Amino acid sequence: MKKKFILLTAFIVFICSISSIWAEPNVSSPSAILMDAKSGRVLYEKDADIKRFPASTTKIMTAILCIEHGNLDDVVTIGTNPSLVERGSSQIYLIPEEKLTLEQLLYAMMLESANDAAVAIAEHISGSVEEFAKLMNKRAKELGAQNTNFVNPNGLHDDNHVTTAKDLALIAKYGMTLPKFREVVNTVKYTIPETNKQPVRDYITNTNKLIWKSNKKYSYEYAIGIKTGYTVKAKNNLVAGALKDGTELISVVMAENGISDSSNVYTATKELFEYGFSSYSNKNLLTKDQVVTTVTLPGSDEKVNLLAAEDYGLLVSNEEIPKIGSSINIIDGIKKPIEKNQVLGFISYSLDGKEVKKIELLSAEEFLMPEKSPKRFLKWLLWAFILYILWRTVVVYSRYLRKKRRKRETPVLFMNRRRGRIW
Structure with missing residues (x-):
């Protein structure tokens, strides 16, 4: 009888573990999303298109523009506006006429969440906060963030300063393609040397506790950073990235209740990542320079190999693998001369009948017109x-x-x- 009970218990535990792997995460946050960082495929979402206050996760966009439009070696002379940011908010207490490099301001903004550093960056890039906000909104639209409106570079509360979990995921997904952005958001501590106005700042610490190694309560072994955000009205927000066995995920949790150091936002984020890593795996479909097909040039017996322009893999569950489809389209009117790496067609991949990616097919060699020697x-x-x-x-x-x-x-x-x- 005892043996049967043990076997039954083991079977129940096994069934529960299997169901927990495939069950969607139980996230209490009002808005959340989990996205494949490569394809942008949404693996889980909960009210991800509802507009909410982003707080300091706004600084993800500010950092992107700082890297794209600025020279990080530039020496920035601080104006009067950075020191006027809301008292009690996160800052490094910049002083007018103080000189720091743009890179130092970037680290202060993304790690310490310094609101005054964000204003200094905005003024250096665009001349004013207002002009920088226009640049932020323009870039957001280009990245597919259609439900976002930025008013300032730091996320201090404004009723018109809104975004969504999905938009934040798209912005962060792009940010993680920039090497400097990845480096900054995955840095735990940073030191700003003595400036012309202030002594060494050796306290710059990342507010994202997922990447802390010393605090096991909050840390997550696969975390690769990004950004926290908190105001009284926005509540707790966390945009996070994680990388495991070549699979990279982006998660966003918004408007989580609790005080600014609440663990709820970290618990929800970890649950999202565990769901993604346990339920999905990367299916490699294409390798760059792989011969995809061969076509015969019209009016001749010459053949040209068509190569894949990039690597491509799709994050799928085991049940979805049979639902992956592909089709090849060759452009009309191919004729000489043909340059090497000239686009001659496309290969399209679909999942359950819906196209998810189109990749260029390139000529493997050149074909010239008959020589006129x-x-x-x-x-x-x-x-x-x-x-x-x-x-x-x-x-x-x-x-x-x-x-x-x-x-x-x-x-x-x-x-x-x-x-x-x-x-």
Whole structure:
């Protein structure tokens, strides 16, 4: 009886573990999303299109623009506005006329969540916070964040300063393609050397506790950083990245209740990541420079190999693998000359009938027009001369034959002396 009970218990535990792997995460946060960092595929979402206050996760966009539009070696002279940010908010207490590099301001903003550093960056890049906000919104739209409106570079509360979990995931997904962004958001501590106004700042610490190694309560072994955000009205927000066995995920949790150091936001984020890593795996479908197909050039027997322009893999569950489809489309009117790496077609991948990726197919080699060399020209000229000689020979001989024929047909006149007549 005891043996049967043990077996039954083991079976129940096994079934529960299997169901927990495939069950969707139980996230209490009002808005959340889990996204594949490579394809942008949404693996889980909960009210991800509801507009909410982003708080300091706003600084993800500010950091992107700082890297894209600024020279990190630039020395920035602090104006009067950075020191006027809301008292009590996160800052490094910049002083007017203080000089720091743009890189130092970037680390202060993304690790310490310094609101004054964000203002200094905005003014350095665009001249004013207002102009920088326009640049933020323009870039957000370009990245697919259609439900976002930024008013400032730091996320201090404004009723018109809103975004969504999905938009934040898209912005963070792009940010993680920038090497400097990845480096900064995955840094735990940073030191700003002594400036012309203040002593060394050796306290700059990342507010994202997922990447802390010393605090096991909050840390997550696969975490690779990004950004926290908190205000009273926004509540707790966390945009996070994680990398495991080549699979990279982006998660966003918004408006989580609790005080600014609440563990709820970290618990929800870890649950999202565990769901993603346990339920999905990367299916490699294409390797860059792989021969995908071969086509014959029209009007000839020459063949050209078409190569994949990039690596591609799709994050799928085991049940979804049979639902992956592909199709190849070759462009019309292919003809010489063809350059190496010229786009000659596309391969499209679909999941359950819906297209998820289109990849260019490139020519493996060049195909030139027939060579027009002097040697070839002389050969053509020689044949033309030979044909001309043959034509002239035929013409002259024809004329000779006609002349001879006329002589034969002309009557011979002579005097018939006997009869006195001419014949």
